[in-house]
Structures are given as structure tokens and as C-alpha cells.
Amino acid sequence: MLTHIDQNNMPSMVDVSAKEVNTRVATAESSIQLPESMREYFTGSDFVLKKGPVFQTAIIAATMAVKKTHETIPLCHQIPIESCKVNIQPSDSLKIIVTCTVKTSSKTGIEMEAMHGAVVACLTIYDMCKAVSHEMILGETKLLQKSGGKRLVFNRPLRGLVLTGGKSSRMKRDKALIEYQGVPHAEYIKSVLGKVCDEVYLSAREGQWSDTSLENIPTIFDSKESEGPISGILTAFEKYPDSNWIIVACDLPYFNEETISQLLENYCESSDAIAFKNSDKDFAEPLCTLYTPKAYSLFKTAVEEGTSCPVKVLKNARVKTLLQSGVVNLANINTPLELEEVKI
Template identity: 55%
Template sequence: MLSHIDPNNQPTMVDISEKSDSQRQAVAQTLIQLPLALKPYLQGEELILKKGPVIQTAIIAGTMAVKKTSDLIPFCHQIPIESCKFVIEIDSTLKVMITCEVKTSYKTGVEMEALCGASVAALTIYDMCKAVSPQITISQTKLLTKTGGKTNFKRVPQPLYGLVLTGGKSKRMQQDKALLKYYDQPHAKHIFDLLSNYCEYVYLSARREQWCNTELASLPTLVDHDDDLGPLGGILTALETHPEACWLIMACDLAYVNAGTIEKLLENYHDEVVATCYQNPEHGFPEPLCALYTPQALKQFQRAKTAKIYCPVKVLQMSNCYFITPGLAQEIANINTPDEYHQVRHEHH
């Protein structure tokens, strides 16, 4: 029986009188695509129109909506809101991402409050901008996380597959990097096992017959459709083989990658972008070989191949990506030479 239906099949508010207070938190998000007609009104991270500062007003309206949720949704309880925070970001294409986080210590959760806040903030932006152009799209309002109560929730990509890129020729290393042992097994197998903790299926990406008669021969493998495209060929092969999936893609020469590296990508998953990827703190470039790709990536990589752009970094630079910073720069460092390999071995032992 649904919780808002009583034994007589009548609508009712859920009885929470016997529950105890606990810490509750929820994060919701919604997206807005603004038309280019609003570009002249963008000043830094704010839109300034005759009605006033759009983003600041949206935050105020969203906060009011969070506190008024029980007045808008019939069976929501009145909840003492202890924290309400908004992050509203506008990118160069005038895509606006609204994130609303709500916290309380109470008997029931605050996901409806977070969703209501994000929604009203979006509607406020629409209201303030419609005089310039009503060609505004509000989409993908969703709950990202919920903690507290009987169950927690975190939105994750589904289905999620993993790929270990092993198809390189390892010229500088002078031996196959995938077979190097930083621990007690080939490092490609180590990363394969790491990804298996999160992914429904995991594959090696390799050239035809590359791992015959090696310790990697028994692992599921996707043979590159094009042997001469480097990492782009491996990524594109995976995207074409399972275009419906999100892909966690890792290079086999990431000696310092760990569970935290993977979990940070998943925590920052956004289904509306091409990829969530690390941004190299040294030069600011995206790291395509330690990234979480959405199905949208397929068309981007196909276009790149057609345009003879074979560098995955350039593909991501031309794409709508969500960038994150690694906890330690070495987590996304590629190990390419014998000296680097011996240094890592020394550190691990």
C-alpha cells in the first residue's frame, strides 16, 4: 500500500509521531538553458536585468520555497529547516545549473524541500528573463542525494561499464605498461579489479591478439576497431559497442589511481554533460584517461574522428564537461619511463 493512502483507500498524511529525530540532508538540481539573447546581460557570474540581479533573486526565492514546501505539496510535513544553500552556475553557453542543499534534524526527510527550492529558483530565473526572450528551457529537475532515515540515496550512472585502456605500444617504457606489477599482479588487472567494485561489466581495451599467452588473456577484452587511433580508438570502440552505457575509463599506467579517485568521479556524475573528468592541476588540461563518460560522448568522439582530431584531450576541450580536481596530482599521473616505474615501485614497497 502507498504510504499516503489509508486502509479505507483515502489520502492521508504519513504518521511520523513515533519516529525519532535524526540528521537529514538532501541535494536537488535543475537545469536551465537560456537563449543567447541574454548574453549581453551576463556580468561575470550574474545576470543583470531591469528587474534586478537574477541569480541573487533566484537564491532568495528558492530559499523561501524551501521553507514553504508544506504549503505547496499537500502531504508534506512542516519541517524546521536548519540549513539551505544554493549554488547557481552559468557556463559560456548560458546553461544554468541550480543546486539546492537542505539540512534538518527531524523525523522525516527534506528531499521535497530541496526539489521545491531548485524548481522555484529555476522558475524565478525564467520569470526575470522572459521579457528578453521566452525561449528558455527548464529540464532535468532531480534528486542527487539523500541521507538520513531508513535509506540513503545517491544518483549514479546506469548502466555503468568500465574500461581499462591497454592498447598503447609503451615505447618509452620499453615493455608493456599493462603488465607492469606495482603490487602483486599486472597493473591492468589491478585497475580492472578496482573498476569491478563499481561497474556492471569491465573490459580491457587492446589491439587484436595483444594479450594472447599473457596473464591478461582471460579478461574480457574489446578489440579496438581502429588500431592506429591510440586511446581515442579504445574509447570510441567502447562507446560504439555499448552506446547506452556510461563508461568509467582508466589508463593502465595510472599507478596511483585508487578507490577514492573513482568515487570522486561518481560523486560528481552529471548526466547532462559529455564527461566528468579530472582537470590536471599543473597545466589545466582535462584528463580523458581517468574519466566518467556519458552516452553523449559517442557523437562527440565520432565527430572528432571524422574531423581527424585524434587527441582525446582536444575532444574534451571542445565538449561540455564537468571538471573536478584530484585530491593529489599524482592520482592522474601517467607512468611512462623505467625510471618513473622504479620510483613508484620503491614507494609502494
Template identity: 50%
Template sequence: MNLSHLDANNQPKMVDISSKSSTLRRATAQAKIQLPSCLQTYVKGDEILLKKGAVFQTAIIAGTMAVKKTEELIPFCHQIPIESCTFAIEINSDLLVTIQCTVKTTAKTGVEMEALCGVTIAALTIYDMCKSLSPHIVIRDTQLLIKTGGKTTLLERPLYGLILTGGHSKRMGQDKALLNYHGQPYAIDLYKLMQSYCQQVYLSARPNQWLETPLASLPTLPDHVSSVGPISGLLTAFQTYPNVNWLVIACDLMQVKASTIEYLLTHYEGMTIATCYTNLEQGFPEPLCAIYTPKAHRIFTEAYQAGIYCPVKILKPQPCTLINPQNVCELMNINTPEDYASIDH
């Protein structure tokens, strides 16, 4: 095994990142702290108030300081310009505290260690401020949840892919999923692209839609609910695998690139319903090039039962992470033969 921190003579060294490109990178780490019941008296809303001060606020300050000092604490860590450092601390009725630290940078290497240092020092600060009341405090489950922007991507739960192909393509006059794209049906090209990021990729389709076609061999999720547009495919995916994230892309977005997906992943926020691109003309979320979290399952189910089938209308009032596209052309719908003729295929 070749270890990047050892040179040819098995001597320790800093990894050479000079040939890498600077990209937007993000990491989120998490730690949990189980507090004893004697601290219940000091819980005031979302904070613990002691004579020493506000525990969680102090922990956030300490954790942020640790993030900025990571290269001094961990051997061979590179000095990285920290562009963003945020904390989220929650305490439940059982006095289980959950801390998350998210760090962002535009650099040649990632910020996983910065996020882990931040969340660890924040946890230790909570321990230090509370230990005089009880020594029975347990710090546990410190882990990296999310890493994006580098060669590998890590999310806090599995990422599955869904290609929406169940439409009737009336304006195009033929199935858009089967349109030639550099020598193969576009759905196959998109399937291969999404495989680079997802553990599993499925076509969303009407029952038996792709029998005896070039797409017949691809994994398919036939609609479980009445076919009323994209919501049928979305609900089928959410119901079939409710505990995963879903990267959803419609087959009429024929200019989606690897960079489109990577930019979406870099800005992913697991605490919201979905991470979506913004339609810059209308200002609403683009639901058919998005990452959905398991929270979307209930929201879409309730909307469907209420007769609301438009994904845009469902997402607009919900807490979504909206990002501006780097290239609006990548999100242009290819709906007509004229649209298709206008793109490189």
C-alpha cells in the same frame, strides 16, 4: 532480516552513525510533472508565469526549504549540515516538467532523503500554483538518481569500466599493462579495483593483443576503429554500449587508488559530457581518468570523422565537470623504466 531502525526488542530507533567517518556525500533526486495543454499559454521560455508568480522559481525556493527541514519531516533522519542544494527544472514541448534536486554535504550519513524531499515539495509547489487552471496535473516518476560518498554508489545509468591497454609502450620497452604490481600484472590489479564500482569492466586493446598472456581471461573490447591512440578504445566502448556511463582509466596511471575513483564519483555530473580531473599544470581535462556519459559518443564520433584524435582537444571546448585532484601523484603517467622504478610496486 536485520533492520537498522529497530533495536533488539523490535522498538524503533535512530541508526547510530557515531563510528562512521565524515565524507563528501551527494544525492540527486528527480520528479516529473505532466501539465495539461491549457497551461501552454503561460509558458514563457524556461518558466511558467502566472498571476501568483514565477512557478519554477517559487518551486526552487520551496524545495530548498524542504531540504533544510527533512529531519523534521522524516522520522529518525539525522540532522545534516547542508553544504549545497541546487535545482534544475526543464519543461519540454509536451509540457512535461522534469525537476532535479542535488544536495551535497560532508557528513557521516547521506542526503538521499533531503534530495527526495526537495524534489517532492518542488513538484507539489508547481501543482499547487497551477491547480486553479486545471486539476489534471500528474506528478510521477519520483526517484533517486544518484548517490555517492557512502558504502554504495548509485548513478542514473549503469557504470561500466574501461581500462585502456592498447598502446605500444615504446618508451617503457614492455607492455605497461603486464608490469608487475604487487605480485600480479597491473591491469589485473586495476581490473579488480574497478570491479568494486562498475557493473562490467573491460580491457580496451588491439585485436588479439592479449592472447597467450595473463590477461587473456579478462573481458576485452578489441578496437573497432583504426588504432589512433586512446580514442580508438573510447569510441569502441561508446559504440558497443552507448547507453551507459564509462569509468575510463589508462593502464599507465599506476598510482590510482580507490579514493581516486571515489572522489571522481562524488563529483560526477550527469548533465555534462564527462567528469574529469584537471591537469593542474596545463589546466586541461585529464581524459584518461574520467567518467563519460552517453553524450560523449556523438562528440567523439564527430571529432574522429573530422580527423581530431586527441581526447584533450576534443574535451577542452565541451561542457565537462572538472575537479582538482586530491593527490596529483595519483595521476602521474608511468611511461619509462625510470618512472616505474620511482613508484611502490
């Protein structure tokens, strides 16, 4: 059934009233090839013509286009735009690549806004440069990635894993069952991941959550090859090697939706992982991280070599690192004293 056609075979906007509001992010790419005659106007960061700076104008145009998508595309929903980031990269051959990343909290996807922004940026570049030459060629426009809405993300599944297999020996109680948000924290993390992931699992030891509130949550049981969280991560990759994985430890009381949004917004398929930098030390945090399938071989090799520390795995990986800022706080809680100091 065509979703934009009603029972009378007439055009109709899709009814999204029954859908849940989710955090949704989409990135689109478009391009334009400039002629050699444009090279003399390049300043190193932009083309400057009598009309003004080309890239700066294109970024403004793209942002305006994103906000006006519903007025251009028939039957497209008007949705709130929470973030719009436009990046323009010129190559040595004067091919200009535009990427547009848009974020919303809405009931429907935002990929049309991202593609609209990328296309309009290229059209604006054409308009700004046509006084010099009309020998410009618009390239293809494509969706690079999207998240939210329970669909494939980045052209492959996005799965979530909550690490709960630790013994919580210093806390003297199961950290996964501690309630910061009115429910066991592992359950809370699962619910946050569930807003953007196709599937979410707990990582646990066999029988660990029997007779608890977590026993009915889908679980991937740790392999016996290694101790610690690296075992859970490797077991997840063994089960679904072609997936992107968001891995989150259960002892992060300040974990929230914005943390996930920042990881998704900075997705890079050529990286092994997208991770936040530790706020005190110079290393990438491995237990609140978006891993691409490329990371599978790194964890497999680490286990084979007897490495049990995921921090060491990331030191040898291609990691896109992000700064912890705003509401992103990856402080972990391991002792009763630290637990007393938590303020949500």
C-alpha cells in the same frame, strides 16, 4: 519474493552479510515552491528571517536527517556516512531545488539517506518560512543517480574500460602488466572499477594478451579506424552507445577508489564528460574520465576528421572539471626512470 518478508510472512530486515563492501554514492532531489511574499526576505544567497538563515538551517537539518534515516524508515540498515553534501538553488520564480549527495562504504545502498535528506531540507524550509506564509507547495522527490551495488547508475548502465592497447615503446615492457599492488596494474584497475561498474572491459589489440594473466578478462578489441587510445574509447561507445563509461589508462600507478568516487559524486548528465584538470597544464585529463553517452558523437567526429588526441576532443566538449586533490594523483608512468620513482 518480497525481500522484507520472512518465511513466516512477517516483516524482516534484509540480510546483507554476504554482500561485499562497496563505495556507494546516491544523489536525490526535492523541491518547494515559495510564494511571492517571500521575495523581500531574499538576500541574494539565502532567505533571512527572524528564525535565522533558511538555507543554512535546512542544510544542517538535511545532514542530521541523513544520519538518522535508519531511525525513521522501518527495516532500514544503519550504515556509516562518509560524506553528505547538500546544495540549495533558488530560481527566479522562487522554486527552491534541493539536491543531497551521500557517500558510504557499505554492503547496502544509500539512496534512502539521500532522499531523506532532500525531503527534510524542504520541510525545514517550510517550517522556517511559515511565519510569513503557508502558501508553499512541496514538489516531487526523486533519485537522480546512484552508484555501487552492481545496479544501473544514473538510469543507464555504467561500464568501465581499462585502456591497455598501447605498445609501451618508451617503457620497453607492457605497462598493463607492471605490478604496483601485487597484481598486474590493468587487473588492479579492473577490480577497482568492478566495485561500482556493471561491467568492466580491457581495451586492447587483437591477440595482445594471449598467454598472459590478462587473457581471460573481458576485452573490447580496438577498431582499425584510429591509432592511440581514442580508438579504444570509440570502439567501446560503438558497442554500448547508451552507457556511461569510466575510461582509465593502465599507466596510472596512483589510481584508487577515491578517484572514482569523486567522478561519480560530480556526475552531471548534461555534460559530455566529468574529468580532472591536469595538475600542471590547463586541460582536462581524458584518460581517467567519466563519459556520458553524449561524448560518443564527439569521438566519432574526431576520428572522421583524423584527430587521434583525446585531449583535443575534450577541448571541444562540455566538461565538468575537478581539481586533483588529496589522494587523487593522475601522474602517468611512461619510462623505466619514472617507474623507479613510483612510491605506493
